[in-house]
Amino acid sequence: MFTFKIIKTPKKNASVEAWCQFAATAPRKMVVKVYRQSSKSAVNGRVLPLLEERIFSFDKRFAIYTKDVFADCIQVPASISNRQIKERVEKCQKFPLLIVERCGGFPSSGWFRGIAITKDLILAGVIAEADMAFKYAEQVAEMNDFRLLTDSDVVFLQKQMADLSRLFDAVGCPVLPGAYWLEGYIGDEKLVWKMGDFSKFGSMPLAGGRAKLIIKL
Numbered sequence: 001m002f003t004f005k006i007i008k009t010p011k012k013n014a015s016v017e018a019w020c021q022f023a024a025t026a027p028r029k030m031v032v033k034v035y036r037q038s039s040k041s042a043v044n045g046r047v048l049p050l051l052e053e054r055i056f057s058f059d060k061r062f063a064i065y066t067k068d069v070f071a072d073c074i075q076v077p078a079s080i081s082n083r084q085i086k087e088r089v090e091k092c093q094k095f096p097l098l099i100v101e102r103c104g105g106f107p108s109s110g111w112f113r114g115i116a117i118t119k120d121l122i123l124a125g126v127i128a129e130a131d132m133a134f135k136y137a138e139q140v141a142e143m144n145d146f147r148l149l150t151d152s153d154v155v156f157l158q159k160q161m162a163d164l165s166r167l168f169d170a171v172g173c174p175v176l177p178g179a180y181w182l183e184g185y186i187g188d189e190k191l192v193w194k195m196g197d198f199s200k201f202g203s204m205p206l207a208g209g210r211a212k213l214i215i216k217l
Contacts, residue, residue, distance in 0.1 A: 009034055016046055023050040028059055032129040056136045058125045058144065063171040065098050065108035070115075070167070073098040073108045080113075082124075082145050082217040089116045096167055112171050114217055117160070121153060122217040126168055128176040131210035134190055137181045146215035148183040151201060153216070154193045161199065179204060179211040 007026045010018040023031055035051040038044045065073035071094035076085060078101045085099060096117055100110030114124040124146055141148055149157075157164055165175050177196035181204075184191040189203035192211050204211055 012044075016050070019047045019050050023054045028054070028129075031055060035130060052130075052132070052136070055130050056127060056132050056140060058127065058140070061112040061172050062103070063098060063100050063109060063112040065100075066170070069170045070096055070098040073100065075100055075102045075108075075110055076113060077102060078111070085113060086122060086217055089122055090119050092116065092119070095119075096163070098171075112173075115167050115171070117157070117164075121156070123164075123168075124215050124217050126173040126175055127213040128174055128178070131178065131212055133210055134181055134204075134206055137211070137213045140213065141215050144215075146217065148181060149193070149214055149216060150183050151191065154182065154201070158199050161195075175214070176212070180214050181211045 007022065007030065009026075009030070010022050022034075026034075031051055031054050035048070035055055038048060038051065072092065074088060074092065074097060076088065076099060080101075089097065089099070096115055099112075099114040099116060099122070101113055103110035112125075114122045116122045124144075127140070137148070140146070161175075168175050175195070179192040179194050179202065182191040182193055182201075186201075186203035189205050190209060190211075192202050192204045192209075193214075194200050194202045
């Protein structure tokens with residue numbers, strides 16, 4: 001018999017340890033909701049960094065291949081490097097391609113590693129629930145051996161926004177309207193992709209500027 005533990009949001013005066021446990025184990029949507037409702041009071045000054053550490057990272061997600069969404073799926077070993085994945089994708093002919101780590105006896109499914117849009121563009125994740133300072137985006141990319149999108153990537157992707165949103169919805173990583181950090185600068189400001197009704201390039205001051213994140217292998 002299985003039992004499920006109900007996770008509750010800690011009270012404002014709960015210990016930092018209780019908030020740390022909540023941030024690490026609660027469903028992502030729950031953590032995001034609490035983060036958005038939080039104000040910068042004395043207690044939240046200690047709690048917000050714990051919530052941000054979870055939100056500004058990529059949860060391990062399980063993805064399933066379906067022919068109505070992806071042209072094909074390749075399964076890779078859990079220990080495979082991003083470089084090795086790119087070498088495998090170079091040999092593929094069908095796109096978009098779902099890339100997953102092998103997971104027991106589940107065919108055409110596993111832990112999400114990326115979506116190959118083309119042989120040269122493999123998107124590896126989206127953080128769209130909360131805007132972040134560029135230093136966080138940079139740290140997330142470097143720690144996971146990821147790269148920021150370039151302006152040429154975005155020129156290509158803007159023509160496929162409907163398909164892009166559909167692909168990431170299928171793996172539980174929605175692409176939401178807003179600004180996304182890119183590689184490059186406009187003068188002294190960071191280059192961003194302003195996604196929405198009028199998708200275009202823009203810039204964001206590094207001091208105080210906040211945006212979302214899409215990264216690639």
